[in-house]
Amino acid sequence: MRKKTIWVIDDDAIYQIIVNKIIQKSEMFSAISSFKNGKEAIDVVTNSLNNCESLPDIILLDINMPIMDGWEFMEELETLKSSITKQIIVYIVSSSIAIEDKNKSKTYPDILGYLSKPININDLVLIASND
Template sequence: MTKKNIWVIDDDPIYQILINKIIKKSAIFSNVCSFKNGKDAIDALNDSLENDDNLPDFILLDINMPVMSGWEFMKAFGLIKSSIGKQIIIYIVSSSIATEDKNKSKTYPDILGYLSKPVSINDLLLIASND
């Protein structure tokens, strides 16, 4: 399995530390980048359009964030998707147990799944196997 790039978009600094440690411990991904909101991640995607190597293969996306929520990120992602030179697999990662959030995530073809926090190494193995 070729190692891939993964981006974590989540405003919780404690969760960021936790998920980064889990990702590194899993040794599945070659690079992890973290963003505290959807706008920072969209800006980074736009900056990386010229170089596919900097683009993520996977995104772990929180829903409820300041500045730009996960849903707003998905709307902005849809606007630039045709400019992206590779497929990016997105998973919603949330502490929300709201059925409407899970159902809404199914309306986006780029969202492959909905994971509950905290993400485990087994979850990462599952994500990586869906490539």
């Protein structure tokens, strides 16, 4: 199985540290990138359209963030989708238990799942092995 690249988009600095350690410990990913909000990540996506190999295979996306939240990120990603030749799978990772958020996540074809924080190594194994 080819190791995939993963991005974590989340404004919680402590959670970023924890999830990065879990990802490293899993040894299932070839590269990890972290972003504090959707705007930082969408800027990298936009700048990488000519080199889709630098885009991630998987994104762990928080919903509630400043500057650009998870839903705004998904809207921007949708507008860029026609220029992206690589499939990017998104998992919402949120502390929100609102049924509206879970239902909204199902309206995006690129969102494969909705996970509650904190994610664990078993979640990562499922994510990494899901082709």
